[in-house]
Amino acid sequence: MTLIQTDICVIGAGSGGLSVAAGAVQMGARVVLIEGGEMGGDCLNSGCVPSKALIAAAKAAEAQRHGFRGVAGQEPTVDFATVKDHVAAVIAEIAPVDSQERFEGLGCTVIRATARFTSPNEVQAGDHVIRARRFVIATGSRAMVPPIAGIDSVPYLTNETIFALRDRPEHLLILGGGPIGVEMAQAHRRLGCKVTLLEAARVLGREDPDAAAVVIDRLKAEGIALVEGQAVVRLSGTDGAVEAVLADGTQVQGSHLLVAVGRKVHLDGLGLEAGGIAHTAKGITVTPSLRSTTNRRVYAVGDVAGGLQFTHVAGWHAGIVVRQTVLGLPAKADPRAIPRVTFTDPELAHVGLTEAEARQAHGDRLTVVRADLSHNDRAITEAKATGFAKIMVVKGRPVGATLVGPHAGELIGLWALAISARMKLSAIAGMVAPYPTLGEVSKRAASAYFTPKLFGNPLLRRVVRLVQSWVP
Template sequence: MQRIETDICVIGAGSGGLSVAAGAVQMGARVALIEAGEMGGDCLNAGCVPSKALIAAAKAAEAQRRGFRGVAPVAPQVDFGAVKDHVAAVIAQIAPVDSQERFEGLGCTVIRAFARFTGPREVLAGDTMVRARRFVIATGSRPFVPPIEGVDTVPYFTNETIFDLRDRPGHLVIIGGGPIGIEMAQAHRRLGCDVTVIEAAKALGRDDPELAAVILQALADEGIRLIEGQPVVRLSGQPGAVEVTLGDGTQVRGTHLLMAVGRKVALDGMGLEAAGIAHTPKGVTVDARLRSSNRRVYAVGDAAAGLQFTHVAGWHAGIVIRQIVLGLPAKADTRAVPRVTYTDPELAQVGLTEAEARAAHGTALTVVRAEFAHNDRAQAEGKAKGLIKVMVVKGRPVGAGIAGPQAGELIGLWALAISARLKLSAVAGMVAPYPTLGEVSKRAAGAYFGPKLFENSALKRLVRLVQRWLP
């Protein structure tokens, strides 16, 4: 058996693990990186990258289908297999950045095996025992498949397998109305599939209902069938003919089935008990520093039992590097972490939703809105549906939500404003180029000050006095 002693052992080569490994080794630490599956993790191989590549192809098809004023619409000729070639090509283009060769070139010791703790300071990976001063668990998550009757006998896809499907589904039935399910529903509908989404509760239920309604209406307008408030109780069928039975007895038939009901943190078989690492089914139990009950072990990304986003994993990596590489204090504060659902229009949120803000701040809360219908760039591009909402307490934003074109790009400004505790006057006073969608944020900020300026009788008397005395 080979034995390795190192400064930092990173378990998992997804977004968080790779960021920790790359940062630490380039700063001079000795790093061992362990990965049993594909380098790049879920984001590169089965998540963010392939889904956005598929969405891009679907968007191109929809642009042809809709046309434009003065530009005649045409029926898009979709080669579903070629679309999947595009998805694979995008993954291949990005893969070298996450490859074993690159990280070995940086100086990491890369071990391609499953990792299991054998003690507080040791991990066994294949035939290699790794002893380290610090460990970082970055194992990510896997699709959760609920124990529905018949699930063991019916063919289904998850996000890990759907991108390998080269024949276009005739009717795709999606169980789960969260971001993954909704994104895949619109993409497949635009590529020529019939689509039904089944959600046991409320579709996009984590998001502001007013904003989510914009997205769900857009999907309905495109012909996507959405069934809410009904659990799935039974599955049956065979390849090309699946049947889903709902709680009220309704039966939904389709050609293909996609499970998109959530994700499960990948910690099984890691021997966490042997290392004294407390955990729950949601992930490793960590403090604000992302340190576990074993002071030598940290967790990042999905493994840290919190928000399951690639950008959170990367952010976590920076927090951990600051501590275990540089010896400096750092804590994770999630109040300014944005999230985006990449539909068309997009849905983005950072900080508190309106309901959360009302519960936390009561009458101190002011909610301001701006419609994309009043944005000249949105009108010019024929994408004027949607709005922005900003939750304001004592002149500072505590949350912002956007449903509209490029919401994922626009939310960055509000993530910065909340993170830096900027006053709303900073956003209202910025100079935004014209015409841009970004003006919608400035308009929303201005809406907070409008009543104070234009409905203030004392201010109007002062202005009249000033006008009388100005030379």
């Protein structure tokens, strides 16, 4: 065994771990980075990057299928295997940024092996024992496989395997109606697959019901079969012929099954007990500063920190940990302004409190304002005027925002900043937005908050008449 002593040992080379390692080593800390799988983690290899590449191809197919007013559409010829070549090429183009060679070039010691704590201050990885002042666990998560009768004997896909599938599924059954499920449902439908989405509760159940309805209507219009409120109780079948039995006895057949019911944090084999690291099934038990509650040498970032499971959250966590472990500065994670996006068409984006959450938290102090894309000139010119912006406001400041429509994921950034910086709504209402842009919908929504105070106010009208009588 070779003993390595270092300042920071990062376990996991996904988004959060790579961000910690890059930041720390470039500031002068000694860093050991351990990864037992692929560099780049889930996001690069089987999550965000391949899914968005597939969605882009599906969007191109749909645009050709429908054309535009005065531009005849035609059924696209989809080469499914070549689409997957596109997905692989996108991963390959981004991969060097996350590669072992790059991080070794930055000065990290990279060890390609699984890591296991052997004591509170030591980790074993392959033939190496790493003794560090600080450890950062960034092992991420993997697809959760639900305990459904028969699932062990049925061939199924997850996000870790579906992007390698080169033959187009004839009929894809998708188990789970969350963001991953609906994104993959729409993408595969647009690429020529028959798709049935099975959700035990409500499709996009975490999202604002009004916004979710806009997305659901589009999914149905594109020919996706949605089954809500019925749990799958039994699975059976072989390659090319899978059957799901629902709670009411209904039988649904398909050629392939995609399991997309959620994520399970990756803690197996880490030796957390030997490291004196408290944890639950949801992740490492941490303080608001992302530090282990039982081993002060240890921090957790990303999915394994037990909170929101997004790549951008992992990167945000990394900055919080670097400030503490490298610079010795206090820092805490406040998740109030973390945006999320479902990359369907139309997109659904949210930050802060939903309307239901805001009503529960703030009661009568809450004002909800809304602006519809049907009044947005840019959306009208592009024939994409379905959707809206809904803003939750308390005492003149936004506490939540929901957007559904084209490029909602791009537009939500303004509201993430506004909530994080505790900006007044008047700042957004007063900004100059270029015309015509989709971004005007945010200005219009903010302005709607002041409309009752400015128009139709009897007292204000009297003041205006008085002022006008003074104007020479």
